Amino acid sequence: MRPIMSERELAGWEVAEPSAPLIDGVTMGGFRDRVAGGADMQVVARPEVTVVIQFGESGLAVGNPFGQNSFGGVVAGLSPGPRRVGTQRFECLEVRLSPIAAYRLLGGVPGDLRDTVADIGDVWGPAATLLRERLAETATWAGRFAVTTRFLTDRASTRSADPEVTACWYRIVASNGDVRVRDLAEFTGWSRKRVWSRFTTQVGVTPKRAAMVVRFRSAFDLLVTGHSPADVAVACGYSDQSHLHRDVSAFAGITPGALAST
Incomplete structure (x- = not known):
């Protein structure tokens, strides 16, 4: 019998995760700051809808260029814009949903x-x-x-994304964002206008924006592991380093060089 979860400690943090997804299209993780050192994190775009549920006594301070608010938890879409999230004591459960799962499980989101x-x-x-x-x-x-898991399944809608929208999403992911709307239209048999409209309604961003986020996330993961911006630009299909710089700055609020040096 497989264990239902794994736990580990990492530099003062308690981290836990199920050994397998409990709901299709959904992953979860648990995080606790064991030394109460606080946390200050930059929100970056992801090809998922992210829900952070803070269940400890400290609230989440969410900041943006226009001010700061205190939340008991947050929901971020695929392209949330530059934000910082901080708390004095981080005790949270994070849920990440593919936009296809989010459309069914989160009502009006994404x-x-x-x-x-x-x-x-x-x-x-x-x-x-x-x-x-x-x-x-x-x-x-x-x-x-x-x-x-019970909370999400109890609130799940009977609706689901169009099969064509689901297929478009998986094609964007499989191509690492290297796909055009006209390709998706040919793939589904829909007009470009219909692909654009239905996809945007059900995924929360346009097909073009979704492709940008998917490609950005691949670049982000390579940059934070120390790969050079020049190599990442080539590997992820950016036209040049300036193109990479624009996307990383827009989606992460930081330059590729700064990410690679962290």
């Missing part, structure tokens, strides 16, 4: 999350507070993953 980060209370209403309380009362990560 379409309503274009270029923003929302309070989980704005997405789930009073149920978000009850979920945070349940997570705080649950003693183990395995139990918290089970609580969150």
Whole structure:
């Protein structure tokens, strides 16, 4: 019998994750700052909808160029824009959903999350507070993953993304963002206008933006492991380093060189 989760400690952090996805298209992770040193993180674009549920006593301070707000948890779309998230004591469960899963499990999200980060209370209403309380009362990560899984499945909609939209999304991911709307139209048999409209409604960003985010994330992962911007630009299909610089700055709020040196 496979273990349902793994736990490890990393430089003062307690990290846990299920050994296999509990819901199709959804991954989860648990994080606890064991030394109460606080956390200050930059939000970057991901090809997923990210939900961070803070169940400890400290709230999440979410900042942007226009100010800062305190949330009990946040939901970020594929392209949230530059944000910083900090807290005095990080105790959270993170849920990452493919946009196809998010369309079924999160109601109006991801379409309503274009270029923003929302309070989980704005997405789930009073149920978000009850979920945070349940997570705080649950003693183990395995139990918290089970609580969150039940919460998501109980709230799941009977609707699902169009098969054509789902196919377009997986084609974008498989091509690492190297696909055009006209290719997707030919692939689905839809007009370009219909592909653009239905995809944007159900995924939350345009097909072009989705492709940019997928390619950016590949570049981001290479940069943070120390690869040079020049090599990353070539590997990820950017026209040149300036093109890479524009995307990384827009999606991560930092330059490729700064990422590669972290």
